[in-house]
Amino acid sequence: MKLKTRYIILAVILVFALISTGCSTKQVQDPREKEPDTPKTEEPNSEPVVEPKSEPEETKNNPALVKANEAGQIMILEWHTIGEQEGRWARTYTNFRKDLEVLYEKGYRLVSLRDVVTNNIQIEAGYTPVVLTFDDGTEGHFRYIEQDGKRIIDPNSAVGVLKAFAEEYPDFGLEATFYINYYAPFRQKDSWQDKLKEVVALGMDLGNHTVNHKKLSTLSQEEVAEELAKMVKMVQEVVPGYELDTLALPHGINPKDINWAVSGEYDGTKYHNKAILLVGSGPIKSPVAKGYDSTKLPRIQVFQEEFDKWLNYFDNNPEKRYISDGDPNTISIPTSQKDLIDESKLGEKKLNTYN
Numbered sequence: 001m002k003l004k005t006r007y008i009i010l011a012v013i014l015v016f017a018l019i020s021t022g023c024s025t026k027q028v029q030d031p032r033e034k035e036p037d038t039p040k041t042e043e044p045n046s047e048p049v050v051e052p053k054s055e056p057e058e059t060k061n062n063p064a065l066v067k068a069n070e071a072g073q074i075m076i077l078e079w080h081t082i083g084e085q086e087g088r089w090a091r092t093y094t095n096f097r098k099d100l101e102v103l104y105e106k107g108y109r110l111v112s113l114r115d116v117v118t119n120n121i122q123i124e125a126g127y128t129p130v131v132l133t134f135d136d137g138t139e140g141h142f143r144y145i146e147q148d149g150k151r152i153i154d155p156n157s158a159v160g161v162l163k164a165f166a167e168e169y170p171d172f173g174l175e176a177t178f179y180i181n182y183y184a185p186f187r188q189k190d191s192w193q194d195k196l197k198e199v200v201a202l203g204m205d206l207g208n209h210t211v212n213h214k215k216l217s218t219l220s221q222e223e224v225a226e227e228l229a230k231m232v233k234m235v236q237e238v239v240p241g242y243e244l245d246t247l248a249l250p251h252g253i254n255p256k257d258i259n260w261a262v263s264g265e266y267d268g269t270k271y272h273n274k275a276i277l278l279v280g281s282g283p284i285k286s287p288v289a290k291g292y293d294s295t296k297l298p299r300i301q302v303f304q305e306e307f308d309k310w311l312n313y314f315d316n317n318p319e320k321r322y323i324s325d326g327d328p329n330t331i332s333i334p335t336s337q338k339d340l341i342d343e344s345k346l347g348e349k350k351l352n353t354y355n
């Protein structure tokens with residue numbers, strides 16, 4: 001009992017001491033700032049004091065140190081079905097999860113297609129942006145299931161896999177564009193509207209893949225406009241204010257005039273596409289590079305052979321890879337890459353070269 005009272009008194013003194021020093025926090029010495037010769041008083045198995053890697057900002061974001069190359073190429077990856085089957089146009093959800101793991105380990109970070117085409121790439125210095133796209137709005141991209149009487153996102157659908165991965169690795173990001181077509185995108189007739197809202201609420205994007213998935217080369221200008229505008233109207237009715245402003249060409253086939261796909265109007269609904277995506281077959285140029293054209297952006301289809309081929313390509317040719325300088329206001333490149341840059345595409349951004 002006596003001992004207990006002594007502890008209480010000690011505790012009260014300690015609390016007072018903490019309160020009085022707490023008023024002038026500047027005087028409280030950080031234990032990590034101790035003089036080097038201060039004898040260590042920690043118990044042997046207490047947590048070691050980890051010195052934070054406090055590189056000054058200028059060093060961390062030094063373009064030369066992180067080998068920034070914002071003239072480099074970017075992969076826009078493309079999946080079709082996600083499910084139980086693996087094939088040329090199909091990926092299992094297990095392999096899809098592995099795709100994300102490989103990208104993460106190799107220093108890729110997710111960005112939205114919109115941020116690429118508006119040249120507003122914002123990822124940490126030293127990392128490479130990558131864009132994820134899904135065509136055809138199939139159920140495996142986004143499925144609701146019932147669990148304990150509640151509706152949940154199927155963890156084995158693309159949205160479920162992406163969401164779980166982003167929770168585990170928040171620095172990877174949660175960005176993807178779902179190119180929808182047909183009258184009930186994601187194919188569950190009684191919940192497709194909720195899914196469109198949820199994709200947007202999660203911070204991901206919807207894209208136009210036309211209502212009927214026809215070969216646009218066979219259509220008149222009015223028919224092309226109808227195919228695109230109807231999809232825009234459908235999304236606007238479900239997610240008011242959301243702009244469906246990127247297009248993945250069905251079958252990768254252009255209309256007779258690409259401008260018909262860029263902008264137009266049908267039955268009072270206007271559309272304008274900031275980006276038009278092809279089906280194949282390689283990375284895109286940097287949005288500030290000569291020859292970059294937002295109306296014909298190639299993509300890389302993810303089946304094992306093709307995916308490995310491009311990952312290896314960037315591993316073996318690191319100078320071809322876009323590497324961020326961490327500052328969206330500057331475009332940093334090694335001096336050797338200067339010829340690749342189209343200065344008219346820089347806009348407000350400052351070009352920063354280094355040797």
Ligand SMILES: [Zn+2]
Pocket residue numbers: 135136209213249250251
């Ligand atoms: Zn398609």
